[in-house]
Amino acid sequence: MNIERMTIEAARDLVARKQTTATTLAESFYKKIEAEDPRIGAYLALSRERAFAKASEIDRLAADGAPLPPLAGVPVGIKDVLMTKGIVTTAGSKILKNFKAPYDCTAVARLEQAGAVILGKLNCDEFAMGSSNENSGYHPVHNPHDLTRVPGGSSGGSAASVAAGMAVATLGSDTGGSIRQPAAFCGVVGLMPTYGRVSRYGLIAFASSLDHIGPFTHTVKDAAIMLGVIAGRDPLDSTSADVPVPDYVAEVGRPVKGMKIGVPDEYFAEGLDAEVRAAVEKSIDDLRSAGCEIVKIKLPSTKYAIPTYYIVATAEASSNLARFDGVRYAYRAEGAATLSEMYRRSRDEGFGAEVKRRILLGTYALSAGYYDAYYLKAQRVRTLLAREFEAAFAQVDAILTPTTPTPAFKLGEKTDNPLEMYLNDIFTVTADLVGIPGISVPCGKTRAGLPIGVQLLGKHFDEGTLFRVASAVEHAAS
Amino acid sequence: MKVTENDVTYVADLANLELTDSERQRMAKDLSSILGYIDMLNELDTRDVEPLAEVASKFAGNQSSGSERFAYAMRADKVLPGLPHEAAMQNAPDTDGTYFKVPKVIEK
Numbered sequence: 001m002n003i004e005r006m007t008i009e010a011a012r013d014l015v016a017r018k019q020t021t022a023t024t025l026a027e028s029f030y031k032k033i034e035a036e037d038p039r040i041g042a043y044l045a046l047s048r049e050r051a052f053a054k055a056s057e058i059d060r061l062a063a064d065g066a067p068l069p070p071l072a073g074v075p076v077g078i079k080d081v082l083m084t085k086g087i088v089t090t091a092g093s094k095i096l097k098n099f100k101a102p103y104d105c106t107a108v109a110r111l112e113q114a115g116a117v118i119l120g121k122l123n124c125d126e127f128a129m130g131s132s133n134e135n136s137g138y139h140p141v142h143n144p145h146d147l148t149r150v151p152g153g154s155s156g157g158s159a160a161s162v163a164a165g166m167a168v169a170t171l172g173s174d175t176g177g178s179i180r181q182p183a184a185f186c187g188v189v190g191l192m193p194t195y196g197r198v199s200r201y202g203l204i205a206f207a208s209s210l211d212h213i214g215p216f217t218h219t220v221k222d223a224a225i226m227l228g229v230i231a232g233r234d235p236l237d238s239t240s241a242d243v244p245v246p247d248y249v250a251e252v253g254r255p256v257k258g259m260k261i262g263v264p265d266e267y268f269a270e271g272l273d274a275e276v277r278a279a280v281e282k283s284i285d286d287l288r289s290a291g292c293e294i295v296k297i298k299l300p301s302t303k304y305a306i307p308t309y310y311i312v313a314t315a316e317a318s319s320n321l322a323r324f325d326g327v328r329y330a331y332r333a334e335g336a337a338t339l340s341e342m343y344r345r346s347r348d349e350g351f352g353a354e355v356k357r358r359i360l361l362g363t364y365a366l367s368a369g370y371y372d373a374y375y376l377k378a379q380r381v382r383t384l385l386a387r388e389f390e391a392a393f394a395q396v397d398a399i400l401t402p403t404t405p406t407p408a409f410k411l412g413e414k415t416d417n418p419l420e421m422y423l424n425d426i427f428t429v430t431a432d433l434v435g436i437p438g439i440s441v442p443c444g445k446t447r448a449g450l451p452i453g454v455q456l457l458g459k460h461f462d463e464g465t466l467f468r469v470a471s472a473v474e475h476a477a478s
Numbered sequence: 479m480k481v482t483e484n485d486v487t488y489v490a491d492l493a494n495l496e497l498t499d500s501e502r503q504r505m506a507k508d509l510s511s512i513l514g515y516i517d518m519l520n521e522l523d524t525r526d527v528e529p530l531a532e533v534a535s536k537f538a539g540n541q542s543s544g545s546e547r548f549a550y551a552m553r554a555d556k557v558l559p560g561l562p563h564e565a566a567m568q569n570a571p572d573t574d575g576t577y578f579k580v581p582k583v584i585e586k
Contacts, residue, residue, distance in 0.1 A: 102565040196534045209532040238551035239534040307516040327578050329569035339583045344496035357508055363493040377519055379529030418508055419515055435533030
């Protein structure tokens with residue numbers, strides 16, 4: 001049984017046809033994790049007890065000939081920023097080293113209700129802050145295509161585990177590109193749904209107006225299946241949208257003839273790696289051959305997205321991470337004489353450098369005298385960005401860009417200069433700021449064998465269009 | 479934008495972070511560099527532009543103004559089960575079973 005590129009459909013089919021059992025499938029994936037993960041470092045914890053309990057439940061249903069749910073027996077991994085009840089959930093941070101989640105994230109619960117088998121918790125940059133998984137409080141993740149390189153971040157473990165066949169699908173989170181960028185670096189599909197499409201209940205918050213939960217999969221169809229399971233209004237998240245969930249899978253493979261695809265100049269400027277440019281331009285040609293009209297569009301405020309993001313996200317993070325004070329849960333510094341000392345030392349000893357840097361930046365941007373110049377200013381620029389996308393989507397159905405300016409870089413290459421690391425997000429942050437959905441699809445490899453991803457951006461709640469166009473790109477690239 | 483070590487200390491106090499000396503030095507340098515880059519936002523004229531804090535309320539069915547925009551996020555004022563006490567205490571660093579225990583607050 002070749003599990004390396006096994007899709008959701010294939011896994012479920014094997015179980016439904018009794019060609020294998022959910023238990024056997026889980027065992028195969030655990031064996032694969034044992035063999036591969038020491039080199040890759042994708043998993044922080046394995047949840048065998050929970051996995052085999054679910055697998056047995058599915059096996060009983062299958063044996064009884066009962067109807068099987070859409071993800072029956074499908075082995076999945078969960079980014080460690082998502083709460084999994086009874087299982088240690090660290091957000092990639094030492095500050096949460098022994099923290100047992102007291103409840104399940106809604107998206108995780110929905111996957112499990114649909115039959116998915118949760119293999120374990122996936123490594124990530126600490127509190128989802130990073131673009132290379134090098135900020136993990138535990139250990140970095142290695143790109144399965146080249147172990148000397150990063151998988152991307154912050155959902156590096158989620159991307160790498162799918163790429164290496166250590167899970168059929170995974171959940172990650174995206175605040176500035178943390179699903180799409182690692183998907184591109186690892187050669188898998190990564191979807192960031194519209195803000196509010198998927199409940200954020202149970203996602204350890206980084207930036208509440210920018211955080212999204214989304215899947216990593218081998219195929220566009222699998223991403224559509226996953227979204228159908230996790231999407232939808234959740235009374236536990238007041239920002240989750242009361243918008244009906246359509247049949248996303250029905251859009252996969254639909255003809256794209258006559259659709260208008262916008263290509264923005266600003267995303268093809270200097271600094272774009274030549275091989276990335278070539279692969280993405282080939283995808284554009286493929287869509288043209290499939291009957292799409294390629295429209296040049298302008299998104300003039302693109303270069304202001306990164307500074308806007310690093311004010312908004314860090315400001316919101318400084319507020320969200322205030323809860324880590326050593327009082328009710330998480331690391332508490334020993335021997336503190338006063339309450340104040342306990343707060344200050346617990347936080348300084350428990351958080352890593354990047355997290356502290358962002359908390360300080362965000363606090364600064366919100367502080368008296370600077371709030372207008374930074375935070376309020378950034379919120380106004382956010383409106384400008386939103387207007388530009390609205391204008392673009394009046395002309396086109398979807399926007400196509402490279403996902404990242406370069407393929408995966410080497411471990412240690414960008415860790416000395418935070419600003420240089422931040423610039424990796426240049427093509428992905430705008431979508432988070434304006435709340436639109438985005439998907440990264442593998443579209444080729446460099447001569448050295450490194451994956452390249454092409455990004456499609458869509459209108460709010462129009463993931464259907466994204467799946468349709470993305471599957472055309474995927475089909476042409478295969 | 480030059481951020482001094484004093485600036486870092488002030489902000490670290492606001493954020494309840496006990497920075498070491500070398501951390502403070504490093505942060506002053508990093509923040510200066512990042513804020514210098516962020517200064518490019520001043521190239522944009524945003525005088526008559528509304529701030530965008532979140533997108534969720536844009537998609538609620540009810541498009542009224544002010545706080546009415548958030549009517550969709552309301553629910554009936556009914557008591558529903560919350561996190562059980564035991565679950566809430568299970569990760570406590572120090573507890574007497576009922577309360578979380580912390581060092582005394584000492585007035586300076």
